[in-house]
Amino acid sequence: MSRAESAEYVADASRRVERVYGVLARVYDGFFDWALGPGRRYAVSELMPRAGERVLEVGVGTGLSLPLYPVGCDVVGIDISEPMLDLARTRLEGLEHASVLLERMDARKIAYGDGHFDKVLAPYVISVVPDPGKVMAEIVRVCRPGGTVIVVNHFQSAFAPLAALEHLITPLSTWVGFRMDLPVVAVTCTPGLRLVRTQRVNLFGLWHLLEFRRI
Numbered sequence: 107m108s109r110a111e112s113a114e115y116v117a118d119a120s121r122r123v124e125r126v127y128g129v130l131a132r133v134y135d136g137f138f139d140w141a142l143g144p145g146r147r148y149a150v151s152e153l154m155p156r157a158g159e160r161v162l163e164v165g166v167g168t169g170l171s172l173p174l175y176p177v178g179c180d181v182v183g184i185d186i187s188e189p190m191l192d193l194a195r196t197r198l199e200g201l202e203h204a205s206v207l208l209e210r211m212d213a214r215k216i217a218y219g220d221g222h223f224d225k226v227l228a229p230y231v232i233s234v235v236p237d238p239g240k241v242m243a244e245i246v247r248v249c250r251p252g253g254t255v256i257v258v259n260h261f262q263s264a265f266a267p268l269a270a271l272e273h274l275i276t277p278l279s280t281w282v283g284f285r286m287d288l289p290v291v292a293v294t295c296t297p298g299l300r301l302v303r304t305q306r307v308n309l310f311g312l313w314h315l316l317e318f319r320r321i
Contacts (some may be wrong), residue, residue, distance in 0.1 A: 142308060142313070143170065144307060145230075145315060147174060148305070149171075149227055149229055149256050149258050149315055150175060151174075153227055153254060155179035155181075155225055156176075157178030159180070160179070160180045161182070161226070161227065162182050162223040162227070162248060163182070163183045163184070164184055164213050164216075164231055165213065165228060165229060166183030166185050166191070166208065167190045168190050168193040169195075169198065170197075172194065172198060172201075175203060175206070177203065177204055178204065180204065181205065181207070182206075182209065182218070183206065184209050184213065184216065185210065185211070186210065186211070187210075188210055191210055195208055213231065213235055213245075214237055214240045214244060215244065216244045219248070220248065221248070221251065221253075223248050224249075225253055225255070226245050226248065226249045226254070227256050228241075229257075229258040230259060230260075232257055232259045233261075238293070242292075242299075243296070246298040246299060246320065250320065251320055251321065254318070255317075255318040256315060256318070257293050257318070258315050259316075261290040262288060262289050273287040290314070290316075294316065296318075299319070300321050301317075303317050304317075
């Protein structure tokens, strides 16, 4: 595949993700939160942002995590889906919450300067985006040295028969917005990050929380 063809493939995949999550916005909370909510809540509690700290949430979606952030920290939530962001804005109404700014943004090109954030959270987004390496590189860029990066995601199983099944059904799963066979090294080998710990979360422990320190 040529560079031009590769770029067009990524652009098509990005547009498909945007369309899919535009549709899913209406049912996302009821369909996904029962299964993914525990990991999301655990991730925010592990970030433990303090007053004055700046936090970036990549793939903020409908804003399910926003009420969990403590008053006094500054949160920026980005997502490529405007319908998702509309629901997130509605969720903030009437809540006593952290200072929150919601922006439509492609995570492959985050519109903030180097080292701008103290902490970055990426919940259930790395297997959704068409270019995980580029997104991880952007996350590293905007997190300050010594800062915290937390990724929550499903990764391809280390159990060979299950890994083969995940690979087999990935062409189907991508049409509902995510891939099942993303290898964990797509995240753990990111330059500029040191893995601090790994924690299984959610139903049957099929998802992982990875905590990194920005080098």
